[in-house]
Amino acid sequence: MKIVIGQGSCGIAAGANKVYSEIEKEIGERGLQVDVELTGCIGMCFLEPIVDVIDEEGLKTTYVNVTPEMAKEIIEKHILKNQAINEYSIVADDLSILKKQKRVALRNCGLINPENIDEYIQKGGYKAIEKCVKEMSPDEVIEEVKKSGLRGRGGAGFPTWFKWEAARKSSDSIKYIVCNADEGDPGAFMDRSILEGDPHSLIEGMLIGGFAIGAKEGIIYVRAEYPLAILRLKKAIKQAREKGFLGTNIFGEEGFDFDLRIKAGAGAFVCGEETALIASLEGERGMPRLKPPFPAQKGYWGRPTNINNVETLANIPWILEKSGEVFSAMGTEKSKGTKVFALTGKIKKGGLVEVPMGIPLKEIIFDIGGGIINDRKFKAVQMGGPSGGCIPAQLIDTPVDYESITKTGAIMGSGGMVVMDEGTCMVDMARFFLEFTRKESCGKCIHCRIGTKRMLEILTRICEGQGKDGDIELLEELGIKIKEGSLCGLGQTAPNPVLSTIRYFRDEYESHIYHKKCPAKQCISLLTYSILKEKCVGCGLCGRQCPVNAIEGEIKKSHKIDQEKCIKCGKCKDVCKFEAVELM
Amino acid sequence: MNCCKGEHSNKSKLGMENIDFKKLDLILEKYRDISGSLISVLQEVQEIYSYLPMEVLNYIADKMKIKPAKVHGVATFYTQFRLKPVGKYMIMLCQGTACHVNGSKAIEEALSDELNIKEGETTEDNLFTLNNVACLGCCSLSPVMMINDETYGKLTPEKARKIVREMKEKEQKVV
Ligand code: SF4
Ligand code: SF4
Ligand code: FES
Numbered sequence: 001m002k003i004v005i006g007q008g009s010c011g012i013a014a015g016a017n018k019v020y021s022e023i024e025k026e027i028g029e030r031g032l033q034v035d036v037e038l039t040g041c042i043g044m045c046f047l048e049p050i051v052d053v054i055d056e057e058g059l060k061t062t063y064v065n066v067t068p069e070m071a072k073e074i075i076e077k078h079i080l081k082n083q084a085i086n087e088y089s090i091v092a093d094d095l096s097i098l099k100k101q102k103r104v105a106l107r108n109c110g111l112i113n114p115e116n117i118d119e120y121i122q123k124g125g126y127k128a129i130e131k132c133v134k135e136m137s138p139d140e141v142i143e144e145v146k147k148s149g150l151r152g153r154g155g156a157g158f159p160t161w162f163k164w165e166a167a168r169k170s171s172d173s174i175k176y177i178v179c180n181a182d183e184g185d186p187g188a189f190m191d192r193s194i195l196e197g198d199p200h201s202l203i204e205g206m207l208i209g210g211f212a213i214g215a216k217e218g219i220i221y222v223r224a225e226y227p228l229a230i231l232r233l234k235k236a237i238k239q240a241r242e243k244g245f246l247g248t249n250i251f252g253e254e255g256f257d258f259d260l261r262i263k264a265g266a267g268a269f270v271c272g273e274e275t276a277l278i279a280s281l282e283g284e285r286g287m288p289r290l291k292p293p294f295p296a297q298k299g300y301w302g303r304p305t306n307i308n309n310v311e312t313l314a315n316i317p318w319i320l321e322k323s324g325e326v327f328s329a330m331g332t333e334k335s336k337g338t339k340v341f342a343l344t345g346k347i348k349k350g351g352l353v354e355v356p357m358g359i360p361l362k363e364i365i366f367d368i369g370g371g372i373i374n375d376r377k378f379k380a381v382q383m384g385g386p387s388g389g390c391i392p393a394q395l396i397d398t399p400v401d402y403e404s405i406t407k408t409g410a411i412m413g414s415g416g417m418v419v420m421d422e423g424t425c426m427v428d429m430a431r432f433f434l435e436f437t438r439k440e441s442c443g444k445c446i447h448c449r450i451g452t453k454r455m456l457e458i459l460t461r462i463c464e465g466q467g468k469d470g471d472i473e474l475l476e477e478l479g480i481k482i483k484e485g486s487l488c489g490l491g492q493t494a495p496n497p498v499l500s501t502i503r504y505f506r507d508e509y510e511s512h513i514y515h516k517k518c519p520a521k522q523c524i525s526l527l528t529y530s531i532l533k534e535k536c537v538g539c540g541l542c543g544r545q546c547p548v549n550a551i552e553g554e555i556k557k558s559h560k561i562d563q564e565k566c567i568k569c570g571k572c573k574d575v576c577k578f579e580a581v582e583l584m
Numbered sequence: 585m586n587c588c589k590g591e592h593s594n595k596s597k598l599g600m601e602n603i604d605f606k607k608l609d610l611i612l613e614k615y616r617d618i619s620g621s622l623i624s625v626l627q628e629v630q631e632i633y634s635y636l637p638m639e640v641l642n643y644i645a646d647k648m649k650i651k652p653a654k655v656h657g658v659a660t661f662y663t664q665f666r667l668k669p670v671g672k673y674m675i676m677l678c679q680g681t682a683c684h685v686n687g688s689k690a691i692e693e694a695l696s697d698e699l700n701i702k703e704g705e706t707t708e709d710n711l712f713t714l715n716n717v718a719c720l721g722c723c724s725l726s727p728v729m730m731i732n733d734e735t736y737g738k739l740t741p742e743k744a745r746k747i748v749r750e751m752k753e754k755e756q757k758v759v
Contacts (some may be wrong), residue, residue: 011734013722045724186680186719224627224664225676225720227733266662267622269718283622285661342723344682350724385681416723417683418727432684442661546657 001034001079006050006110008041008196009228010189010351014048015067020089023051026075034079040197042110043352044097047090050110053078062090082540094349100368102330103354104338105153105190105314109197114232117239120200126245128320129207133251138168141212145316147324149336154180154309155272155387155413155489157335159403163306166296167213175215177206178300178307181222181229181276184437185270185385185495188416189312190340193352195222198314199236203260207245208320215305218260221277224267235260269386269440270495272487274299276306276442279583287442288488308412311340317566331357335401339412339458343369346376355400362396365419375422380504386433386440386494389500390426409500411493424503425522427512431459433497441490448491451482455498464525467513472502521583524568528584531572533558535580542572542581603639607632612647622650622658626665635666663717670713671706673751676730680719683726691727692716694741698748711755712748 002164005011020038027034042050047064051071054060060261061084063074070088079085099315103109112119121128121380132141146161158232167175183191194202206218222230240246248257255468263281271277272296279288281300299305315337328336335357339544344350355364365371365381372378380390384437389410391398398404420429455478458471479495482566486492503511511517518526531542531551536558543551543559550566553559558580561572573581611628615621625644630636636659645652659665677695679688692714696702699712704711722728725737729744736747 007737009720010722010724010737013728013737045722049726183719183721186678187723189719189721189723192721216609225717263624264627266627266664268662280623281620283620283624283658285658344726345685382681416681418685418723420685424685429685432681489714513664559646 001035001056002054003034003079004037004039004052006040006042006053007038008047008048008110008193008252009179009226010041011048011050011416012228014045014065016049016235018068018334019049019051019066020303021069022071023075026072027079030075030080032075034080037113038115039112040109040114040433041193041352042098043101043106043193043354044094044349045351047094051279052227053084055082062095063088064090064094069311094576097349097353097368099354100363101477102338102356104318104327105194105201105311106339106352106354107198108201109193109352114197114199115235117200117236117243120198121243124321125200125317126204126243127247128317129204129211130251132211133253133256138212138214141208141320141374142168144320144324145212148315148319148327149331150312150315150319150327151335151402152309153311153315153339153414153577155384155411157412160308160312163296163308164209164212165338165494165502166294166510167215167304167306171296172304173199175213175266176300176303176305177209177213177215177218177276178281179206179218179313180272180274180307180309181220182224182265182271182277183223183310183414183418184272185387185414187344187382187418188342188414189383190342190352190415192223192229194310194314196227196232199229199233199489200240201314201317202233202310203236203240204318206260207250207258207308208575209308209313211256214306215306216257216259219281219300220259220260220262221265221271221281222262226265230262230264237262247501252504268442269436270442270488270490273490277307278305278487285442287444288490289473292485297311298349301344311414329482332399334403339400339415341400341415341417343417345417345420346373346421346424347371347383347419348373349503357401358399360397360399364400364417365396369419372419376423379422379424380421380426382408382410382418382420382497383416384411384496385416386436387411387489387496388413388416389496390420390429390504392504409496409503423520423522425518425520426501426508427459427518428522429502430498431456431463434459434494437490437494441494442488445486445488445491447482448487448494451478451485452491454478454495455482462509463518464574465512465522465523466515467509471513471515472506472509475499476502477551527568528563529561529566529568529570529573530563530584531559532580535578537578537580539577541566541575541577545571545572545575603637603643604632605643608640608643609647612640612644618684622648622655623662626655626659630665633669635669638667669706669710671711672746672755673712673731674747675712675714676717677703677714677749678720678722678726678730679716680723680726682719682723683728686726688727688739690741691729691739691744694744695729695748698745711752 049066051063051066148158151157268286273288276286276288295305340354380392434456441448443449538556550562645655727739
């Protein structure tokens, strides 16, 4: 018997550590012969903590939303008496989520123990790099990646082979390969999941990249906010070194040396920009510079440097093992292969899913994600984070590939999908993103630095009910200016969340500005709480709860809210048993 | 930027005499021959003091032969670096997109109210610091916060209040 506990950050946040120690304790106390192992995130974060029990025949029972008490029961019944507990195990409908996916980058996540290199090797790991070193030339490796049609999964979707070839052609004796693991889009977490759940796939991807372009040194630039990812990576690198996958003369191949190191980022979204990332690696402020020269010619310490993101690199070993054609057989004409999406927001079954490119948005949100929480109305999905935009309900049939998503005004980005329902205010959403980009602008370009600030001021004003005629046009004008006047991707895309919400939800902006109403009932300054005379029985409960004594009225007579005093906390509406408090 | 000109007299006056330069020297020694390691140095130094005291920044500049302005520039550029001391419990409240959509603003209000501080501040008793951060990577459990190394998901304003209240009570018992 074997017990496997999901120990990704999401699992741990849901309480997996407590479950783990309970299981260890129970097993220790009873002196049972059971292996307890950990694994990464399987992507069904809404079911965490997840515990798998695997019996002698290899049959797996998956228990979900496990508490320490349930864990004890699982030991008592399943482990001791071999009786699976059906009411705790995963339901067929949730299990089918996995079947609807095609997992390439996530192929091992949630299935192997990320802290044990042998499990990765058992799954065929490090075979692809061996094949490259022993049977292929660097050019053939690049050719295979070209055939796969793989494009960068971090944002712009630039063909990976093209970058590799540019770096390969640079005639310098020292070159670098850098992995951008500084996952910046707030709302996307596929990179974290791969780092925590399958770090060796990234290491192998970097080895292959290093072999192809001729780099002997790789650097992984990880977000400091991901301590667990850093820890697992460190372990993985150590194990890979011990096995001889990193070091000198790898696979006995004279002259193929490669090693890796980790550099923790210090928190700056702009470092997603390649030149800023390089500056940061060199210990400077992460400020972008003009291109050319491109990093492939002059990057880290002036040497040719190739930068790929985590998901891109995790795909590489699979492609080299199975061939580029198998990868390019999936997806659409221009967007090949699969893509990982982080489904969050008002979605029932939030988590990570990997699907072939080109499937309609609807399938991801409704078939896989289970639709909207409380079956409310789907309003929009935000893609591409601070550089992206909102795709409205009427475009739900849009296929997810780079070109189609760009056409809607959003971008593929790193694959974050934040789902919104009718209770999400689009003006507030735009304001939220501008607040983010305003804070994260490095300050080099005036348009980006000051323009985002001005846009934010206008949006805040609109949300607070101070919007003026002409504000929408001003936002549009500013947005275009910022796009034109900014050096790097951050500034060039910062207005997107505003422009795309204006494009699809102009009426919402107008309603804020001209009618001082927030249709989603989210902008506090635009809300009024009032008591409906016909429904109020005068119980006085709301009056006692109101923190500012804004409610007047005699007992058994209908009450009234003093709008001057009301701070719109909503307590009265929450406590009223007669639904007499109305929110407008 | 915040200079220690007496405004935080009780907290930030980590005077030169109180600074343990030995550990600092060890870190500087470790990175002496590695170029471009300023950020790594600052990260490790912050581990020791929990923030970057002004004197320490100047000391680093001096030892690494980098202009103080550059050290300060880097220290203020990245959000990870703090120039002010923090409380015993560092609350990192996620304000990423997923958390925002699921109501992280209300969590912030509840925590501010419970602790009587604003975002970015530390309580009088030096127990709690409240900081907003962007995405902790647990979006499917949003809204999320991290206190020291522990992550708390699926927060509601009440749940968040309860978590810090319990910590407060635990501390009071210890005293
Ligand atoms: S566009 Fe913004 S973030 Fe990019 S270089 Fe200019 S100021 Fe910096
Ligand atoms: S919304 Fe809050 S402040 Fe306003 S009347 Fe109701 S309880 Fe009082
Ligand atoms: S948005 Fe809060 S954890 Fe990602």
